Structures are given as structure tokens and as C-alpha cells.
Amino acid sequence: MFGGLYFAAIFTILGFGSYFILDDDMGVEPLSFINKHLIYAASFWIVWRFFVQKMPVLNIQSFLILPVKINAVVHYALGRTVFSFFNIGNAFFFIPFSIVLVKNGYPLAQVLSWHLAILAIVYCTNYLNILINDRNDVFYTIATTLVLFALFQRYAIFDITLYTGPVFDMFYSDPIYALIPWLCLGLIYRFTFMHFKNRMYLDAGLQPIKKEAQELRLNWLNRFGRTSIFIKNDIKLILRNKRSKTTLLVSLFFLFYGFFFFIDYSSGMYEAPVWKIFAGIFISGGFLFTFGQYVPSWDSAYYPLMMSQNIVYREYLNAKWSMVTIATIVSAVLASFYIFFGWETYAAVVIGAIYNIGVNGHLVLLSGAYIKTPIDLTSTKKPFGDKQAFNAKSLLLTLPKLVLPMVLYFVGSFFGGPWGGYLTVGFVGIMGYFLKDKVFDKIEQVYKSEKYKTLNAYKQTK
């Protein structure tokens, strides 16, 4: 809920603000700029939904034998998705944006027709996602196309927005065209409806898809001793559960996060070198923040087992820490393409990785110990975070993760320029590494003192 409000607020601010940013700061025509990029937004909606939006099929079983028409049940299940945050969320951006347009002299009727067309497209992606949800092949085709076109555009090979932008412009310039997305929506809804209706049997669509177990031979990890027991499990956990797979996706997004900072935007907002450290922390820390933050919640479904087995907390923590560290190193290596932005830029990434390993790795595990939100691995019910994930203690612990390195850089650069800043951050990172045992002692204490509360909190979902 808190997460939802947070995003709603962000979207609203963006909705009101983007007109002015685009018009005044960047000097482009706001509506056509938005239209130009809407094709990416639409594809992103599909990709994002595919990973995190929950399917409406749940709880339908109980309706099957009630005296309700099957058609009504299907309409109800599909209709319920209308109010999902994935759809409503967009309104927080587009409504303020449209209001600002009208205020700035755009004709109301045309803005309205454009707005309604976008609304239809949002819902098209909603139902399209339901339709393709169990079709990985279709999904990956869309995702790959999206990335390819983005790359083509970046390197000026082929700019798809030149062709799609005018299509979105048409919804504005000639309201009759706005009917097209609504017709599409009607068709897609019809398809989805039929698709669902034909599968309203326990042994057809309502049965969760059981995938054949893949074999994962991870014996080469055995050389790491007892820590490897948990690492092997964590790798399986990440690869075999929908919710944890999203951490990989988010890590990938984080990897490209630096583009926001390093590409020379005309705004020049992030030109100060201190932002490079900020970006460096993010680029290598995607997995650290998305996975590490939720230790031990990933194991919430079988926490009683873990607590009654012969498990030494230290080994368990070491395994999680190793996962986070390896992922950080891999991210830093993958991020080597930032060299194109200059050595200094990539140095920020490497320094960020060192700080992540030395300091943030411990801090996420420490804050994780206070988060008692069980994670339902099989579904992706709460993609916008939980209110407990935002609790005061863990919020307090985000400060040293992001703000402290910037402060360190600032202090260091005061004495020794940019490299002095980098060295200071890197040095603290290395120092932190040697304090690992001390921090782990503290985390162990937290684990022990919070054991019963944690067990109880994890039980609540069942």
C-alpha cells in the first residue's frame, strides 16, 4: 500500500512536471515528444506486467460449482483487472499531464481523444499480458524487439519512433482515429475472454502449469565447503521462482541505470562528478539491493525447517553474502562497456562495486534481518513493495548505503580532486570488508533475538 502511494505520488509529480521540463528545459514540444516515446512505454508495460502482474485466475475454482453463469465469472475475473494498480497507476501520470496540456491551450476535445486512446492502449496491454502470460516465446520476442529497436535508435541505425510517433499524434490531431485503439481493445478482450472461457476446467486452464523440473548440477560449488550448501539452494531459488527471477531482471535494469547519468543530457543536472559515485553504486548493486535486502525473507516459506535444522547462522549468512558479492563483481565486469564514457566513469563503477562489497553487502543483510515480510515465491503479488519493507529501521539503513559514499567522495575530492574522492570511497569499502566478522556478529544477534517474531510473521500468510 505504501509502495503504491509512493509510486502514485511520483507519477503525479511527473505528470504535472514533465510538460514544463520538456517544454522549458529541453525545448521540445511535450505532446509529440511523449508520443514519440509511447511505443517504448507500451512495450515496457507488457514486459513489466509479464514479470510482476498477478493473473486473475486465482480463486475462480470456488465459483465453478456455484449457480453463476460461467460467462459472468469470466467477465468478473477479467473485469477485476481493470482496477489493478498497473492500470490505475498510469492515470496518475496521464491525467495530470492532460490537464496541464489543456491549461496550456491545447484544445480540450483533442486532448481528450488522445487521452482516451492512450487509456485504451493501456488496457490493450493489460489483456494482451493475460493472453500471453503462459507463452514465454511470445513474450521474449516482444522483449527482444523492444531492446533491439532501442539500440537501433541509440546508434542511429533505425528510428522506429519516426514511424510510430505520428500514429500517436493522429489520436490527437484527428479524434476519429482514437476509435482504433478502442476497437483493438474490444478485439483483444474478446480473444482473452474466449481463451479463458475455454479453459475453465480444473484440468485445463485452472490448473497451475507444472513445469518439468530441470536438473541443475552445481557440484563444482562444493569446493566452497559448507557455505556451498546454501549457495546451491539460493541459485535454485532464484532460477525456479517467478518472484526471485525478477531480481535478475531488475539487476539488469540497474546495470543500464548509468545511462541516465552519463549520457550528456542538455539539462546537465547530474554533471557533478559526485553523481558518478551514486550511479556506480547502483550499476553494480542491482542484485545486492533487490536480493540482499530480503534476506532471510526469501526462505520464509520454510523458515521453521531452517530453524529446527542443524544450521549455523554464520554459514547461512556467508552464503547470502557470497551470492551478493559474486553478483556485484559480475555486474561490475558486465558494466565494462561504460569505458566508452571514459575511464573515469568506469572507475566510478568499480569503486561503487568495492563499496558495495565492503559496506553495502553487510548493510543490506543487517537491514534484511529487521524486515519480516514473508515472500510468496510462486506469485508476484506485491510488486510495489510492502509497507514493512519501508519500515523505519531499514529506511534508516539506506542512508549509509547511498548517501554516505557521496559524502565520502565529497570530502575526499575536497582534498584530492575526483581521484581523491574515489580513493576515499574505495578505502572505506576495503575497510568495511575487514569489519565483516564484527557486522556478522551483530546480524547473528538480531537473527537470534528476532527468531520467534520472524517465525510468527512468516506464518501469517498461510
Added chain:
Amino acid sequence: MIRIEQLTKRYGDTTVLDIPALEIPEGQIFGLVGNNGAGKTTLFSLFLDLIQATEGTVTINGIEVHRSEEWKAKTAAFLDDSFLIGYLTPEEYFYFIGELRGVSKPQVDELMDSFSDFFNNEILNQKKYIRDLSKGNQKKVGVVATFIGDPELLILDEPFANLDPTTQIRLKELLVEKGKDIQKTILISSHDIQHVTEVCERIAVLEKGTIVQDHKTSAKTQKELEAFFSNQT
């Protein structure tokens, strides 16, 4: 093996468990029967230090469970599906438990071979994750996993529920066989009076959090228990 002293568990004003004293000697197969909400699972959770006692202590082999964790090495338990890891295959789960208990892969394989009858070809080499198995097969996996590493104390909550008749009979034989080992203490809870009387040497009846009867199992026990429960309202 297990000793309880002045053990109580309260949630607010409601007392869910109140056992002044209970001693389960080494080698005993101990059965716990009672209606829903009598406190069976609460008691087992207290044995495993999964919930905190309001007052009193549980001692396993002279170790107070909430003070030290040393009892864990010799104890194995299966209470419910929160003791299973859904995204693993049964084999991977057995190896995982084996690794935690210092049992090598070949040893686990050997042990699993001896359960092939019990598994009835529905568990091993099925290429299925535990989360996709039926409730009954999940239970088989959970129960058999507790045998890995030859623990001295076994705690099983409702081991017979959800099992098909053949498996129920096999599990009874299995538990009786295990119980012959004088070093093995086995605790079982059940709703089924017949099952416990066939398996357990001693049966306690839990009613609203207190132990109201405590029998050495004899030929009459089943009749007595049936009489007791049929008079409950």
C-alpha cells in the same frame, strides 16, 4: 530424553497449553491424541523452540531448547509443509538435508533405496518439484527426510494424514521398526486413535492444552480412548 517443567503458553488471556510435568524417556514411541485446537502442534513447536514458552522449560537430553542449539544435531521433525522446500525436487531436498546433517550423497541414495517400497515410484526420478507433488506425496518426502542422519529424536505431526491406505500401513510398520531401536525416541500426534494405538507404546490425551490422560498402551487402550472422545462435546 524430553522433560517438561511447568510449561505454559498463553496468548493474551487465553492459555493454550499448560503442562506441569511430562517426561518422555529415551527409546519410547510416544503418541499424542486430541481434537482440533487441543494444543498438539503448539506442544511440538515448543519442543523445537519454534515458539516461545510463556513459562517453564523444555529439556532435550539435558539441554534447555531455548538456551542452546545443541539438541538440533540429534533431532529431526516434520510438522507441516513449512518443513519442505517447494522449488527443490525430492532428491535435491534429501541431499540438502543430508548435507546439513553430514550425510554424504551416496549414503542418502542408499537410504532412499531402502524406501523404494514406501515411495511406490511416485517420488524419485519424477522430474517434479516438491511444490507440484500431491499432499500425500509431499508428506512422504517430509517424513522420510527426517530419517536422514539417524536422529535420536523424531517429531512427527499428523504423519498419517493425507496418506493413502497402503502408505499408512507401510508407515506404521516403518515407525514400529524404527521404534525397536532403544536409542530412538519418536513423538507422533494424530487424530486417528487406531493408528496411534497400533504404533505407540504410550499415549497421552491432550484436551484444551492440558494432558488429561496418559496410558501405557494395552489391549484396552483403543476402547478407552474411543469412550473418552465419544463423550466429548
